[in-house]
Amino acid sequence: MELNNYFELLTLILVISSFSIIQTLFGVGLLVFGTPTLLLIGYPFTTTLLILLPSSVLLSALQIVEGKKQILVMKEFIYYSIPPVFLGLFIVSSVFLDWNIKLIVGATLLFVSAVKKLERYREFLLIKLKENLKLYMIVMGFIHGISNQGGGLLTLYFSTIYDNKLRIRSNIAFCYFAYGIFQLLFLLIFHFDSVIIIGISFSVIALLIYFTVGGKIFNLTSEKLFHRLISIVIIIFGLTLIYGGLV
Numbered sequence: 001m002e003l004n005n006y007f008e009l010l011t012l013i014l015v016i017s018s019f020s021i022i023q024t025l026f027g028v029g030l031l032v033f034g035t036p037t038l039l040l041i042g043y044p045f046t047t048t049l050l051i052l053l054p055s056s057v058l059l060s061a062l063q064i065v066e067g068k069k070q071i072l073v074m075k076e077f078i079y080y081s082i083p084p085v086f087l088g089l090f091i092v093s094s095v096f097l098d099w100n101i102k103l104i105v106g107a108t109l110l111f112v113s114a115v116k117k118l119e120r121y122r123e124f125l126l127i128k129l130k131e132n133l134k135l136y137m138i139v140m141g142f143i144h145g146i147s148n149q150g151g152g153l154l155t156l157y158f159s160t161i162y163d164n165k166l167r168i169r170s171n172i173a174f175c176y177f178a179y180g181i182f183q184l185l186f187l188l189i190f191h192f193d194s195v196i197i198i199g200i201s202f203s204v205i206a207l208l209i210y211f212t213v214g215g216k217i218f219n220l221t222s223e224k225l226f227h228r229l230i231s232i233v234i235i236i237f238g239l240t241l242i243y244g245g246l247v
Contacts, residue, residue, distance in 0.1 A: 020206040023059050024214025026230050027172030028151030030056040035148040054199040055206035060177035067170025080134050081141035088145015089186050105147045109238030165226045
């Protein structure tokens with residue numbers, strides 16, 4: 001892949017910059033929202049991954065360092081959620097699923113947003129998530145493998161069991177980092193493309209965003225506003241992507 005014009009370059013810079021701010025705030029963003037954006041623009045799924053993953057992995061690593069004392073989920077996540085990522089990636093990279101991916105991504109985002117709005121069912125949801133945690137992790141990993149949307153389900157889980165924004169973001173970042181590393185490993189082994197160089201170059205932008213704009217916004221954001229903002233953004237992209245999958 002080569003960047004054919006300045007407009008394409010500026011578009012990718014805008015995507016990386018905008019969603020790096022969101023990921024700095026919530027622990028997810030570049031993959032959850034960058035994936036549907038680039039799919040709607042017309043990029044293939046594997047190309048989209050190679051563009052976004054380096055920046056996403058870098059931001060997650062920085063958030064892990066910042067909130068390492070808050071991370072409570074490690075071994076179980078690696079055991080149960082990572083293998084399904086490989087299965088999902090194998091399926092999506094072996095057959096043409098762009099249309100299905102858009103619908104899956106959009107439906108997942110709307111589901112996450114709807115459940116988060118039902119506050120009266122939060123305790124029930126928390127109990128069910130804990131009772132079925134291993135199954136939830138398996139399903140989450142598979143969905144992330146085929147659609148890059150595990151971040152939505154990560155957000156649902158951690159924002160349900162925790163209230164503190166730093167703890168939520170730190171645990172999401174750890175899981176997101178693990179997903180990203182194994183996705184990159186899979187792609188570099190089975191689908192290596194020079195586009196990865198472009199993705200690595202864009203990670204410099206993500207780094208600048210983290211240490212300038214993103215960190216300041218996170219510190220100024222209240223816990224209540226934190227939860228409200230992520231729900232709003234999820235709804236917008238869920239609807240947009242379902243529309244893109246149907247037309």
